[in-house]
Amino acid sequence: MAQALRAAAPTELDGISVSIRDLSLSYGSVEVLGDLNLDVQDGEFLVLLGASGCGKSTLLNCIAGLQPATEGQIFISGQNVTWAEPSERGIGMVFQSYALYPQMTVEGNLSFGLKNARVPKDEIRRRVARAAETLQLEPLLKRKPAALSGGQRQRVAIGRALVRDVDVFLFDEPLSNLDAKLRAELRVELKRLHQNLGNTMIYVTHDQIEAMTLADRIAIMRGGKIQQLASPDVIYRKPANLYVAGFIGSPPMNLLPGRLEGNRFTGPLVADVTGYDFTTRPRGPEVVLGIRPEHVRTGAAAEALPIRAEALVEVVEPMGADTLVWAQLGQTPFRVRMDGESRVRTGDRLSIGFDPASLSLFDAASETRL
Amino acid sequence: MSDAAFPARAATPARTAAPRGRLLDGPAGVAPTRRMNPKRIMVYGGLIVFSLYYLLPLWVMVMTSLKGMPEIRMGNIFAPPMEITFEPWVKAWSQACTGLNCDGLSRGFFNSVAITVPATILSIAVAAVNGYALVNWRFKGSEVFFTILIFGAFIPYQVMIYPIVIILREMGLMGSVWGLVLVHVVFGMPIITLLFRNYFSSLPPELFKAARVDGAGFWGIFLRVLVPMSLPIFTVAVILQVTGIWNDFLFGVIYTRPDSYPMTVQLNNIVNSVQGVREYNVNMAATLLTGLVPLTIYFLSGKLFVRGIAAGAVKG
Numbered sequence: 130m131a132q133a134l135r136a137a138a139p140t141e142l143d144g145i146s147v148s149i150r151d152l153s154l155s156y157g158s159v160e161v162l163g164d165l166n167l168d169v170q171d172g173e174f175l176v177l178l179g180a181s182g183c184g185k186s187t188l189l190n191c192i193a194g195l196q197p198a199t200e201g202q203i204f205i206s207g208q209n210v211t212w213a214e215p216s217e218r219g220i221g222m223v224f225q226s227y228a229l230y231p232q233m234t235v236e237g238n239l240s241f242g243l244k245n246a247r248v249p250k251d252e253i254r255r256r257v258a259r260a261a262e263t264l265q266l267e268p269l270l271k272r273k274p275a276a277l278s279g280g281q282r283q284r285v286a287i288g289r290a291l292v293r294d295v296d297v298f299l300f301d302e303p304l305s306n307l308d309a310k311l312r313a314e315l316r317v318e319l320k321r322l323h324q325n326l327g328n329t330m331i332y333v334t335h336d337q338i339e340a341m342t343l344a345d346r347i348a349i350m351r352g353g354k355i356q357q358l359a360s361p362d363v364i365y366r367k368p369a370n371l372y373v374a375g376f377i378g379s380p381p382m383n384l385l386p387g388r389l390e391g392n393r394f395t396g397p398l399v400a401d402v403t404g405y406d407f408t409t410r411p412r413g414p415e416v417v418l419g420i421r422p423e424h425v426r427t428g429a430a431a432e433a434l435p436i437r438a439e440a441l442v443e444v445v446e447p448m449g450a451d452t453l454v455w456a457q458l459g460q461t462p463f464r465v466r467m468d469g470e471s472r473v474r475t476g477d478r479l480s481i482g483f484d485p486a487s488l489s490l491f492d493a494a495s496e497t498r499l
Numbered sequence: 500m501s502d503a504a505f506p507a508r509a510a511t512p513a514r515t516a517a518p519r520g521r522l523l524d525g526p527a528g529v530a531p532t533r534r535m536n537p538k539r540i541m542v543y544g545g546l547i548v549f550s551l552y553y554l555l556p557l558w559v560m561v562m563t564s565l566k567g568m569p570e571i572r573m574g575n576i577f578a579p580p581m582e583i584t585f586e587p588w589v590k591a592w593s594q595a596c597t598g599l600n601c602d603g604l605s606r607g608f609f610n611s612v613a614i615t616v617p618a619t620i621l622s623i624a625v626a627a628v629n630g631y632a633l634v635n636w637r638f639k640g641s642e643v644f645f646t647i648l649i650f651g652a653f654i655p656y657q658v659m660i661y662p663i664v665i666i667l668r669e670m671g672l673m674g675s676v677w678g679l680v681l682v683h684v685v686f687g688m689p690i691i692t693l694l695f696r697n698y699f700s701s702l703p704p705e706l707f708k709a710a711r712v713d714g715a716g717f718w719g720i721f722l723r724v725l726v727p728m729s730l731p732i733f734t735v736a737v738i739l740q741v742t743g744i745w746n747d748f749l750f751g752v753i754y755t756r757p758d759s760y761p762m763t764v765q766l767n768n769i770v771n772s773v774q775g776v777r778e779y780n781v782n783m784a785a786t787l788l789t790g791l792v793p794l795t796i797y798f799l800s801g802k803l804f805v806r807g808i809a810a811g812a813v814k815g
Contacts (some may be wrong), residue, residue, distance in 0.1 A: 195708050216714030228705035230725035241723075242713035289713070301705075 142207045146171045147297055147327035152201035154187060158208045161187050164355040169435025170187045173319040174323050176340040186301055193299050195221050206296045225302040227282040229274040235285050236270040239292050260291040280311045300332040316342060337377055338342035349373050371496040374419050374489055380464050382419045389416040397461040398438040404485040407499055415493035422464040433483030442477040544682050564783035587780035591788055595781055597768040599757055604785055607765030611745055615759055618680045619740040622687035629719050631694025635707050652689035660753060667754060674756040682743045682754055691736050698732040734803040742793040762789050
């Protein structure tokens with residue numbers, strides 16, 4: 130049956146590992162995913178990022194075959210797997226809650242999938258040994274999951290995907306149950322794993338740090354639609370719309386509403402945006418100017434910059450490496466990230482400045498980037 | 500419990516290593532708890548009274564079953580026997596007359612075992628698969644199916660007695676042990692299915708998803724992933740079914756014949772026999788013998804039973 134379902138590979142899928150065509154999913158009248166198109170390159174690390182309820186986990190479940198789609202097609206490694214069983218798709222999946230089989234040892238967990246696929250015994254032993262070595266699980270093979278720590282459990286879960294020798298790895302918020310320190314460690318381990326294996330990985334998270342550090346490309350989702358699909362750098366520097374601009378970055382980008390006439394912006398501050406790299410011409414005069422707190426210069430460094438203003442300091446949050454300043458620009462709240470060495474106090478007047486090249490302009494009506 | 504709290508509090512550096520040291524007067528360290536206070540006396544007193552109230556009949560039964568008839572006629576039902584005899588127990592087991600047969604409860608015991616064991620195994624096997632399918636393999640109309648099944652638990656037995664007589668007669672099972680097994684399997688279905696459905700829906704759905712990605716099918720996931728981690732709920736189901744089926748009288752008296760009567764029906768025939776002298780000691784021994792099986796089950800599985808009941812009740 131698998132053979133019949135897997136239609137001949139269209140040549141246009143060369144070099145593409147996972148291809149999603151016009152995928153829709155609705156529960157009754159509620160649309161969870163709408164007409165979604167996405168191509169994931171061979172060996173790419175793609176992160177699906179979004180707030181809860183944006184459809185990112187649902188999309189991953191559709192790719193895994195755990196959630197049947199209402200419309201559209203899914204291709205994995207050139208095969209049409211839209212109707213295929215999860216085990217026939219050439220995917221491995223890692224879940225947030227680890228989902229280890231509690232009554233089996235680590236070894237049993239790793240070999241369960243291979244036993245189901247009727248892989249010969251010594252082949253199973255070989256693959257389990259290799260995965261255990263890659264993930265440093267050898268001393269734990271005879272233990273039950275209950276006797277493992279969170280990080281060890283998640284490594285076993287990754288190992289379960291690893292032994293199956295699949296083309297595509299799917300991760301559903303794999304680090305969200307771990308504490309901050311362990312999360313940072315496993316993040317690096319995952320990145321190393323990807324570099325060594327070179328498999329395609331699709332990774333769902335709501336943590337933008339994970340997304341920025343791990344991804345080759347990030348797909349930011351909202352309401353079942355992809356808002357922007359680009360490299361972390363582009364997402365950070367050139368957000369495609371106001372939602373992406375507000376979602377990425379912590380603290381988020383300062384967004385100042387105002388009017389744009391020619392190259393002159395008038396709002397909480399007046400700015401000449403000559404030097405800004407417009408993607409389209411503005412449709413109306415109403416715009417939103419965005420500037421990241423970390424791109425704002427202060428004091429003497431601000432004097433040399435084309436756009437300057439003065440802000441009133443309200444709250445200072447020293448965080449060691451840097452200091453976050455919550456200020457007022459006229460009546461508008463404005464955040465500045467300063468060097469950890471700088472000494473600012475509540476009530477100070479802070480002279481700020483920034484470069485037009487580092488700002489973002491959005492059309493106020495359509496909320497898209499200009 | 501207060502012992503466990505002691506080292507933790509003593510180790511708090513802010514208290515012990517305070518630069519000025521402790522003040523000499525005033526309370527320090529663990530607060531003392533009094534062993535006896537009015538609240539505890541009330542609680543324990545109440546518990547003791549209630550357990551006496553429930554244990555007294557058992558005491559009377561055990562004592563009476565160990566006395567001979569002359570001693571019983573003297574009255575003093577609470578007094579321990581002056582001369583202990585096991586004659587009534589032997590008679591209840593192997594000689595007491597139940598209707599036509601005079602071979603005691605032994606026949607009924609083996610009939611009850613022959614009914615209870617297959618009925619328990621079959622009903623739990625089917626209900627566990629039902630519950631699993633209802634949680635993890637939802638099909639169109641599965642919720643409606645479940646509602647109808649649960650509704651079955653609320654229909655009074657009396658309504659179904661005669662239709663079942665006809666069904667069993669048509670199947671040729673009327674009066675046989677297997678007919679009664681079938682009846683118990685069917686009547687156990689709603690509540691045991693509910694039990695398993697609730698337990699399986701409390702397990703993380705990712706476990707099921709992971710097993711599907713690992714290529715396990717309907718039976719593979721059930722038998723190799725879910726069943727091994729369901730010991731508590733299987734224990735509850737076994738206890739509910741064994742005690743329920745063992746204690747059943749109504750179905751037993753209706754759907755079986757004298758040679759296939761379960762133990763409860765035989766007990767009734769011994770105790771309620773109208774000929775001759777009422778042998779209270781034999782009656783008591785027979786009752787204790789019949790109650791021994793459920794009692795043993797409760798004693799053996801107490802802890803698991805509570806854990807399983809709690810596990811099954813987590814999610815509706």
